[in-house]
Amino acid sequence: MAELVFCEPTELYNILNQVSKLSRLAEPNYLCLLDVRNKWEYDESHVITARRVKQKGSEYLIPESVDLECVKYCVVYDRNTSTLGVIFEEDDDEKSDKDGRVPVFGDAVECGKVLSHFTRHPVYILRGGYERFSTMYHFFRTQKIIWMPQELDAFQPYPVEIMPGKIYLGNFNQACDPKVQKDLKIKAHVNVSMETGPFFLGDADKLLHIQVEDTLDASISPFFRHLCHFIDIHLELGSVVLVFSKLGISRSCAALLAYLMHRNGQTLKRSWVYLKRCKNNMCPNQGFVNQLLLWEKIVLGDTVTDILDSLY
Incomplete structure (x- = not known):
């Protein structure tokens, strides 16, 4: 029998936003998201792709x-x-304890x-649950x-969340999408x-552009200190930061690994494991990895x- 474990809202958000070539929601064996609320609540609104679990008496x-x-x-x-x-729950029945309470599990746990x-x-x-x-x-x-396969193929994921409500990791298209910026309250990039884009025209203090190619001989480490200072300053100001590169897989991930090591005073391995949980195709x-070791x-x-035993 499998164990029951908690999934934090941020974890589910990141699960919903994973990609390979397309959204991973298009993979039939990737995610089964189940809603055990009543039909009225489910029909009013639910999490995207969630299916309602019906009951027959007390049976799910x-x-x-x-x-x-x-x-x-x-x-x-x-x-x-x-x-x-x-x-x-309060009850007067004989199964209740001395205070008139009946021990029960939540609906999600029961299911x-x-x-x-x-x-x-x-x-x-x-x-x-759904409320949070x-x-x-x-x-x-x-x-x-009902979601058709072609709709799931076309689903446009959001940037993944690295520090809840503070730092996101995405790609160039997401950084150019006004809806993404509004929904996630992005204030700094x-x-x-x-590549360049129309970010914060006239407000250069909110954009750090690290121009580096995604090649084996490209030098990214000289930018690490400035990068960490930029993100630290904006977090202190309460700004939400989006770190991105063209595909959001290599350069932006290297930058965020450097920041996580700096912020938490932790190893590359520990930062790698954490970031990999947030974005599984990083x-x-x-x-870049050699420079992160330095x-x-x-x-x-x-x-x-x-590097040989811990990462790849």
Whole structure:
């Protein structure tokens, strides 16, 4: 039986925004997102791609079209579950404790327990449920129930969230999209590419442009100190920062690895593992990784990460 674990809203947001060549939501065995609220609540609005779990009496009916054995992420949410343990409801029945309370599990947990018998992977329970997620990511609410394969292929992911509500990692197209800027409240940009765009015209203090090619011999490390200072300053000002490159896979990831090492005083390996969880197709080129190892020595006073054993 698979275990039940909490999924933070930011984790679900990042799961929804992963890409390979297209959005990973188009992959049939990538995500099974299940809503166990009542029909009225689900019809009013739900998280994009979520399917409603129907009940027959007290029995949860698992969608027949889903092969849970093969699904990588199975995420369940109800209205506002905040614990995986028992909660208590007032009742006068004989099953209640001495204070007249009945121990029960939240709907998402109850459903998750059923699902855990059908999958090898953990079943994720969304912490805070729909209420918390939809408050944080209102732009992912929908009334749409059926998603055609071509619609999922065409789904335009948002930048992934690296520090909740503070730093995002994306690509050039996302950085040029006014809706993305508005929805995520982006106020400052770090452009780690050769391309230029119409960002903050007349407000250069909110744009750092690091012009570097994505090649093995390109030098990115001379920009690390300025990059870290720029991001630190804008976080202190309360600005939300988007770090991006052309594809959002190599140069921008190298820049954010350098920043995470600086901010948290941690190894390249630990920063790598964290960033990989946020963006699973990150892949800084070998030349950038070698420069990050030298940056690790500057940040920590020694080289700790073994590139051969720890990263690729």
